[in-house]
Each structure stands twice: as structure tokens, then as C-alpha cells.
Amino acid sequence: MNNDLYAQINPPHRLLMGPGPINADPRVLRAMACQLIGQYDPAMTEYMNQTMALYRQLFRTENRWTMLVDGTSRAGIEAILLSAIRPGDRVLVPVFGRFGHLLCEIARRCRADVHTIEVPWGEVFTPDKIEYAIQRLRPRALLTVQGDTSTTMLQPLAELGDICRRHDVLFYTDATASFGGNALETDAWGLDAVSAGLQKCLGGPSGSAPITLSPKMEAAIRRRRCVEQGIRTAEHRDGEEEMIYSNYFDLGMVMDYWGPERLNHHTEATSMLFAARECARVMLEEGLDKGIARHALHGEALVAGLEGMGLRIYGDKQHKMNNVTGVVIPEGIQGEQIRHCLLNDFAIEIGTSFGPLQGKIWRIGTMGYNARKDCVMQTLSALEAVLNRHGFRTVQGAALQAAWDRYDASAGVTR
Structure with a gap:
């Protein structure tokens, strides 16, 4: 008999940066x-x-x-x-x-x-x-x-x-x-x-x-x-x-x-x-308009960091959601291998996609309680390290600098 059957529930720590669910407030x-x-x-x-x-x-x-x-x-x-x-x-x-x-x-x-x-x-x-x-x-x-x-x-x-x-x-x-x-x-x-x-x-x-x-x-x-x-x-x-x-x-x-x-x-x-x-x-305590602006800011900072890393954003950027970003998986990179490494080595979850986009893009969420500067910076830092580990070379630190620049341009909006 599996003794874990009678163990108290104790989920592993995760930073959920996929398309949802996210870490609850x-x-x-x-x-x-x-x-x-x-x-x-x-x-x-x-x-x-x-x-x-x-x-x-x-x-x-x-x-x-x-x-x-x-x-x-x-x-x-x-x-x-x-x-x-x-x-x-x-x-x-x-x-x-x-x-x-x-x-x-x-x-x-x-x-x-x-x-x-x-x-x-x-x-x-x-x-x-x-x-x-x-x-x-x-x-x-x-x-x-x-x-x-x-x-x-x-x-x-x-x-x-x-x-x-x-x-x-x-x-x-x-x-x-x-x-x-x-x-x-x-x-x-x-x-x-x-x-x-x-x-x-x-x-x-x-x-x-x-x-x-x-x-x-x-x-x-x-x-x-x-x-x-x-x-x-x-x-x-x-x-x-x-x-x-x-x-x-x-x-x-x-x-x-x-x-x-x-x-x-x-x-x-x-x-x-x-x-x-x-x-x-x-x-409502934060203010609905302020909350929407917060989601927009952290989504934009994530995009800036990803592009600073040399990655391409999927789809019509003018009509993307504030809170979820699609990232084109670079040629020669195994998307699931990157996701597994992020999860196992950094406890960060990002998403894959469905149908015609299966294996072609990752989906990274910046929403709810995780629409925060520290979550964005942790995710960018970890993703850059894992990509370099698996052969996709980036200019070290460029992603974080690009995200910082976006935050500096909107001082006072972050939470």
C-alpha cells in the first residue's frame, strides 16, 4: 500500500506563470x-x-x-x-x-x-x-x-x-x-x-x-x-x-x-x-482601472524582456491580451524540454499550447497575484538561463535590462 495515500496534502512550491491557473492571492x-x-x-x-x-x-x-x-x-x-x-x-x-x-x-x-x-x-x-x-x-x-x-x-x-x-x-x-x-x-x-x-x-x-x-x-x-x-x-x-x-x-x-x-x-x-x-x-480595493493598468505594465515588461532575449512574440501584438503572452519556440529548441527544466530546476511553470500551435509556442501569464515585477523578473532570468543551457545563446542580462527599462518608464504603476 502506498503510504502517501494517508499523508497530509502538501503540494510542492510552484510559481505559476502559465495561462492559468495562477497562484492565488x-x-x-x-x-x-x-x-x-x-x-x-x-x-x-x-x-x-x-x-x-x-x-x-x-x-x-x-x-x-x-x-x-x-x-x-x-x-x-x-x-x-x-x-x-x-x-x-x-x-x-x-x-x-x-x-x-x-x-x-x-x-x-x-x-x-x-x-x-x-x-x-x-x-x-x-x-x-x-x-x-x-x-x-x-x-x-x-x-x-x-x-x-x-x-x-x-x-x-x-x-x-x-x-x-x-x-x-x-x-x-x-x-x-x-x-x-x-x-x-x-x-x-x-x-x-x-x-x-x-x-x-x-x-x-x-x-x-x-x-x-x-x-x-x-x-x-x-x-x-x-x-x-x-x-x-x-x-x-x-x-x-x-x-x-x-x-x-x-x-x-x-x-x-x-x-x-x-x-x-x-x-x-x-x-x-x-x-x-x-x-x-x-x-476593487486596488481600483479596477489600476488593476488593468498593472496587468498591462507587467505584460509589456515581459514582452520587452523576451524580445531582449532574442525571442519572437506570437500573433498580432496590437490585439494580444495584457495578461498572457505567446512566445515562438526557437528553431532547434525542444519546447517541452525547456518547460520541464523550468519546472524541475526553478519551480516555475509556463504553458504550452493546443491544436495548430502545439509545440510551436509557449504561453506565459502575468495575471492576478502573479502580475508583479518580481514574478516577471524571476521568470525572465530563469528562462534565459535554461535557454542558454540548451544551446540558444542570448546576450547575458539583456532581457532583464529591457524589462527594467519598461518598468522605469512607468514608475508608480507596479505593485
């Missing part, structure tokens, strides 16, 4: 260690109300239904799509990386009529290309990814809300990888639904998915519940099968649970609620 870990209370304890329901209010500020919205879905960030995605998409609905998914394909898969499981447009990985869509597809296809919903970590690209969303309003299209984005480290204006950009996660720029653990729903999205979800309950309106098509096939992810029921009725639906994940609340509190 110690303040979030302390919040998670708080004792449990009953789900209908007045203190608990007040924490739920506070969490909703805090995330309204982070999402920059007045949406009443701004809350948590218990589960990883994918739980938030599935809850929104399962609750909003009716069987047979035509949806449009602009695909510029792996997670656009994920939206397609989930939408197909909702029995949607899924249509895609694509650009090469490393690029993003122009608004006119998306509008042309909407005019041609006339979808009920536009399903987008804001930041796709597989390519490190950030899709501009600011002009898409007006396009969706003009064509009466529901507008959703998955902001798991970008939320908190890049601008996202739910109300100003006309977003009907957004989902996110804690384990990236919010500096927490995976396991809770903040979401926000516009009144238009709420109405779409509520109408489906009317059909399930045998109440039909003029808006419903005869013979249409609209049942939501998940109880757990039925946002109509989740709204009733988070609302003043507190109708029993599930037992709230108390420790994750505490974590999500603390993530939001910490970000």
Missing part, C-alpha cells in the same frame, strides 16, 4: 479558510448580496442578475448557453482559437444550429466581418470569446453590441481569461451575458464562475421556463420543445435562489463564495 486563501455557515443564515444571504454588488462593479453593469454559478468557469458558460439557447436556434460563433470551438461544442449539445466564421490563429475579427455574417445568417445569438488563451489574442467587443442591437441578436462573451486584466464594459458595450472565472486575473482558485445577465437575457430565460411550466405566450412557436435539460444549470432556478425568494435549488459552495467575494473586494 493569500488574502483569498485566508477567506476560504473561514468556518462554514448555513445557506439560509442571514449572514450567508448577506454575503451573497454583497458578492452580487461587488461583481456589478467589476462587470461595470447595473444588471440585477450578477451572481455566481458554482463550478469552474466552464460551468458559467454552460449555464448561460443551456438556459438561453432553444433547440434549433441559429447561433454564430466567431472562432479565432480553441475556446471558440468549445462554444461551438456546447451550443451543439444545446441542439443549436451552429454557424462559424474563422480567422487564422493569431488574428482577431473586425466588426464589419462579424456584422456581414450576422446580416447573412440572421442568428438569434452571437457567442464570442473575449480573450482566447490558446492564441493569447483579445477580440475587440466595443462595437459589437450596437451591431447586435440593430439586428436583434443576443450578445454573449466568455471572458474567463480576460476579465479583470483587460477592459470589459458590460453595459456600455451592450453585452447581454458575460461569464468569467476566478483563476486568472481575479487571483483566486478555479471553482466559481461569476456571470451577469442583461434584462433582455433574463427575459429570454424566463420565457423558456414559462413553456416548461405549461404557460405559453404569443412569442412561443407551436410545437416548440424548449425544456432546459439541466436542473443544475437552469439559470431561471438559480436566479430564484439568488433572489429575495431564496427558493431552494442547491447548497451554495460557501468557501468558493467567500473566495469570489474576496477576489472582487481585493480588485
